[in-house]
Amino acid sequence: MVKPKVVVTRKQFTEEMERLSKVSNLVIIDTPTPPTSKELKEQIKGATALFAHINDNVSSEIMDAAGQSLKIIAEFGVGYDNVDVNAASERNIAVANTPGVLTETTASFAFTLIQSAARRIAECDRYVRNGKWKFFEPLDLLGYDLSSSTLGIIGFGRIGSYLGKIASNNNMKVIYYNRSTPTETYGAEKVDSLNQLLEKSDIVSIHCPYTAETKNLIAKKELSIMKNNATLINTARGPIVNLDDLYEALSKNRIAYAALDVTDPEPIKKDHPILKLENLTIVPHIASATVETRKKMSKMTVDNIIEGLNSSVPTYCVNTEKIHW
Ligand code: 8YV
Numbered sequence: 001m002v003k004p005k006v007v008v009t010r011k012q013f014t015e016e017m018e019r020l021s022k023v024s025n026l027v028i029i030d031t032p033t034p035p036t037s038k039e040l041k042e043q044i045k046g047a048t049a050l051f052a053h054i055n056d057n058v059s060s061e062i063m064d065a066a067g068q069s070l071k072i073i074a075e076f077g078v079g080y081d082n083v084d085v086n087a088a089s090e091r092n093i094a095v096a097n098t099p100g101v102l103t104e105t106t107a108s109f110a111f112t113l114i115q116s117a118a119r120r121i122a123e124c125d126r127y128v129r130n131g132k133w134k135f136f137e138p139l140d141l142l143g144y145d146l147s148s149s150t151l152g153i154i155g156f157g158r159i160g161s162y163l164g165k166i167a168s169n170n171n172m173k174v175i176y177y178n179r180s181t182p183t184e185t186y187g188a189e190k191v192d193s194l195n196q197l198l199e200k201s202d203i204v205s206i207h208c209p210y211t212a213e214t215k216n217l218i219a220k221k222e223l224s225i226m227k228n229n230a231t232l233i234n235t236a237r238g239p240i241v242n243l244d245d246l247y248e249a250l251s252k253n254r255i256a257y258a259a260l261d262v263t264d265p266e267p268i269k270k271d272h273p274i275l276k277l278e279n280l281t282i283v284p285h286i287a288s289a290t291v292e293t294r295k296k297m298s299k300m301t302v303d304n305i306i307e308g309l310n311s312s313v314p315t316y317c318v319n320t321e322k323i324h325w
Pocket of ligand 1: 055077
């Protein structure tokens with residue numbers, strides 16, 4: 001019997017690829033750069049499943065290039081804003097993701113950025129490398145204690161609320177803005193509006209999904225509401241923050257600091273002026289990047305595909321209601 005074709009858009013963990021190759025005709029796109037839409041359209045022809053990553057814009061055109069055979073799009077990650085889910089549902093294609101396994105790792109990383117912003121780690125590293133460390137200066141490079149700070153969390157789902165728990169354990173006051181009230185809040189206080197959260201917080205950390213409503217959620221107006229000594233953390237999705245407005249706010253010290261794991265676009269343009277600022281820490285979308293977590297994500301993505309190949313709706317399908325299998 002001919003095995004179904006499965007396309008994986010980046011190099012992945014060998015053990016998971018071996019597992020997948022036992023039940024499929026596996027195509028791994030192991031090129032130095034992610035496939036362009038044109039390349040993906042060519043590779044995906046006749047595929048039953050796609051193992052997708054954040055870089056892949058999985059549009060209706062990609063789905064149509066695959067043809068009638070395409071049944072499963074399995075995203076390596078909890079966020080799946082790079083997949084046109086409506087187009088997939090219209091074509092009876094299941095879209096699956098990897099919720100849960102990266103919660104602790106991503107939330108801990110957001111807390112790492114909070115700590116490194118408060119203690120100016122990236123700036124201090126540049127200070128030493130650039131030969132600026134001459135003497136011990138009691139009043140130089142001072143940060144601030146988190147225990148006297150209020151953390152405002154936008155989006156109090158799995159990752160946001162886990163960050164709330166870590167922050168409370170570190171004696172921070174935690175407030176959050178979320179449409180619904182979660183069952184477990186770890187002592188965090190709900191505020192009624194985004195503006196209230198921005199006004200009250202010393203640190204604002206973003207944990208909502210990227211949707212049409214959250215595009216540019218933090219732009220000029222919102223940055224002007226934040227405290228002058230505030231820090232903005234983004235480990236969610238780049239387009240939620242307007243990067244040019246953030247540059248303006250940081251360069252004019254309307255807010256004090258930002259730490260970004262994600263940008264719009266990704267990667268950030270090499271000549272973006274924000275990269276010249278001292279009051280910014282920026283890293284390349286690594287919040288879930290630990291060996292343990294990435295292995296779990298890879299396994300879950302493969303599990304989702306294998307379930308789909310066996311004609312079961314994947315356990316972590318996000319459009320179960322919209323497809324008819
Ligand atoms: C992934 C992420 O590494 O899960 C997410 O939503 O942003 C990251 O954990 C990324 O999606 C890679 O595909």
